[in-house]
Amino acid sequence: MENFTPYSALAGGALIGIGSALLLFFNGRIAGISGIMNGVLIAPSGDKSWRLLFLAGLIVGGLLVQWIMPGFNSPRQGFPLGLLAVGGFLVGFGTRMANGCVSGHGVCGIARLSLRSLAATLTFIAAGMLTVYVLRHLLELSV
Amino acid sequence: MKTHLIALLSGILFGIGLALAHMVDPNKVLNFLDVTGDWDPSLLFVMIGALSVTMIAFRFILKRPAPLWSASFHLPPKTSIDPKLIVGAALFGIGWGIGGYCPGPAVTGLSLFSPESVIMVVTIYLGFFACQRLLDRP
Numbered sequence: 323m324e325n326f327t328p329y330s331a332l333a334g335g336a337l338i339g340i341g342s343a344l345l346l347f348f349n350g351r352i353a354g355i356s357g358i359m360n361g362v363l364i365a366p367s368g369d370k371s372w373r374l375l376f377l378a379g380l381i382v383g384g385l386l387v388q389w390i391m392p393g394f395n396s397p398r399q400g401f402p403l404g405l406l407a408v409g410g411f412l413v414g415f416g417t418r419m420a421n422g423c424v425s426g427h428g429v430c431g432i433a434r435l436s437l438r439s440l441a442a443t444l445t446f447i448a449a450g451m452l453t454v455y456v457l458r459h460l461l462e463l464s465v
Numbered sequence: 466m467k468t469h470l471i472a473l474l475s476g477i478l479f480g481i482g483l484a485l486a487h488m489v490d491p492n493k494v495l496n497f498l499d500v501t502g503d504w505d506p507s508l509l510f511v512m513i514g515a516l517s518v519t520m521i522a523f524r525f526i527l528k529r530p531a532p533l534w535s536a537s538f539h540l541p542p543k544t545s546i547d548p549k550l551i552v553g554a555a556l557f558g559i560g561w562g563i564g565g566y567c568p569g570p571a572v573t574g575l576s577l578f579s580p581e582s583v584i585m586v587v588t589i590y591l592g593f594f595a596c597q598r599l600l601d602r603p
Contacts, residue, residue, distance in 0.1 A: 325493070325496060325503075325505050325507075326505050326506060326507055327486075327487060327507050328506075328507065328510050330485050330486055330487065330507075331486045331487075331507040331508070331509075331510035331511045331514065332510050332511075332513065332514040333482075333485055333486070333514065334481075334482040334483065334484070334485035334486025334487075334488065334511055334514065335482065335486060335510060335511035335512060335513060335514020335515040335516075335517075335518075336482070336514040336515065336517070336518050337478050337479070337481050337482030337485065338478070338479050338482035338483065338486075338511070338514070338515040339482075339514065339515040339516065339517065339518025339519045339522070340478055340482075340518055341474075341475040341476070341477075341478035341479035341482065342475070342479070342515070342518075342519050343518060343519055343522035343523065343526065344471055344474065344475045344478070345471060345472065345475040346522075346523065346526050346527075346532065346538070347522070347526045347532060347533060348467075348468065348471040348532060348533045348534045348535070349468045349471050349472065349532055349534060349535050350531065350532030350535040350536075350537060350538040350539050351472075351535075351539055352539065352540065352541065353475060353479060355567075355568040355569040355572065356568045356589075359568055359572070359589065359590070359593070360593050363590070363593070364597075371469060372468060372469055372472035373472070375469050375472040375473040375476065376472040376473065376475060376476035376479075377476060377572055378473065378476065379472070379473045379474065379475065379476020379477040379478075379479065379480055380476045380477075380479055380480040380483070380569065380572045380573045381480060381572060381573060381575050381576050382473075382476070382477050382480060382576075383476065383477040383478065383479060383480020383481040383482070383483070383484060383573060383576075384480045384481075384483065384484045384489060384573040384574070384575070384576025384577065385576040386477070386480075386481055386484075387480075387481055387484035387485055387576075388484070388576055388577065394484070394485075394487075395484055395487060395489050395490055395577060396490075396577070397574075397577045397578070397579030397580075397581060398490070398491055398492060398565075398579070398581060401491070401564075401581065403580070403581070403584055405563060405564070406563070406564045406566075406581060406584055406585065406588075407584055407588045408560070408563060408588075409559075409560040409561070409562075409563030409564030409565075409566070409585075409588075410560065410564060410566070410571070410584060410585040410586075410587070410588025410589050410591075410592065411560065411588045411589075411591055411592045411595070412556050412557065412559050412560025412563065412592065413557055413560035413561060413564070413566065413567060413568065413571075413585070413588075413589050413592060414560075414588060414589035414590060414591060414592020414593045414594075414595075414596070415553075415556055415557075415560075415592035415593075415595055415596045416553045416554065416555070416556030416557025416558070416559070416560055416592070417553070417557050417567075417568060417589075417592075418553070418592065418593045418596035418597065419549055419550075419552065419553025419556065419557075419596050419600060420549070420550050420551075420552075420553030420554040420556075420557060421541060421543065421550070421553070422541070423557060423567050423568045423569070424561075424567045424568075424569065425479075425567075425568070425569050426541075427554070428512060429512070429515045429516060429519055430519060430523075431541075432516060432520075433516060433519035433520045433522075433523040434523055434527070434540070436541075436544065437544070437546065438543060438544055438545065438546050438550060441546045441550065441551065441554075442550055442551075442553075442554040443554075445550075445551050445554035445555050445558060446554040446555070446557045446558035446561060447498075447558065448558065449554070449555040449556075449557070449558025449559050449561075449562065450498040450558040450559070450561045450562035451498045451499075451500050451562070452558075452559075452562070453498070453558065453559045453561075453562025453563060454495055454498040454499045454502075454562045455499070455500075455501055457562070457563065458495075458499055458502060459501060459502065
């Protein structure tokens with residue numbers, strides 16, 4: 323556990339919670355990022371601009387952290403990009419099929435005491451752990 | 466107009482949170498999922514931080530008849546735990562365990578100008594398309 327960063331994790335998590343609560347309190351919307359991304363394509367035209375602004379905000383927030391603390395996060399190097407693309411496709415396919423990702427099910431859904439979201443969250447965490455076990459420890463890929 | 470400002474502000478807070486918690490570092494995420502390796506519980510603490518705000522805030526917010534600046538709450542209508550949910554969540558978990566990115570960090574990761582984030586955002590949209598073509602056919 324040498325890289326464990328509990329304080330920045332808790333603080334970052336709290337900001338994610340505050341952002342989600344603001345969106346629900348003022349706009350009545352769930353901050354589920356896969357749903358917001360998907361809606362950019364399929365939502366009616368009047369329902370698109372807030373989604374683009376939210377997604378732009380996600381990037382601006384990241385830029386602000388980079389600007390205030392240069393080098394706080396740095397991009398990963400050398401990961402096989404073909405494998406990454408397979409992962410990305412499954413993330414897109416799976417989140418659409420399950421109607422949500424870590425933000426929609428894990429943060430907002432569980433906060434609404436939704437058993438559906440709890441079941442989804444436990445499933446994707448278990449599947450993620452199993453996948454990492456297979457890739458890192460059975461196949462011994464250095465990823 | 467003012468709801469647009471809230472959407473932007475909410476996204477910014479969310480993005481700062483993801484970056485501050487190092488969730489834009491896919492190795493950080495993979496190390497959380499690597500329970501039999503050098504386990505890093507940070508992501509669990511991100512969830513605890515977020516849920517301790519949303520658990521309390523959502524209780525009060527959803528007791529109101531409507532959100533402040535909109536006619537009604539837009540909540541997901543489904544409550545059933547069906548095979549589609551579980552299979553979808555499992556596929557998502559496999560993809561998450563391969564690359565170390567879920568959708569939020571993929572988008573916020575664009576702030577690092579890394580090709581990985583661009584590939585993730587593009588392939589996530591390809592996954593959306595494929596799912597709609599295969600499963601949402603009338």
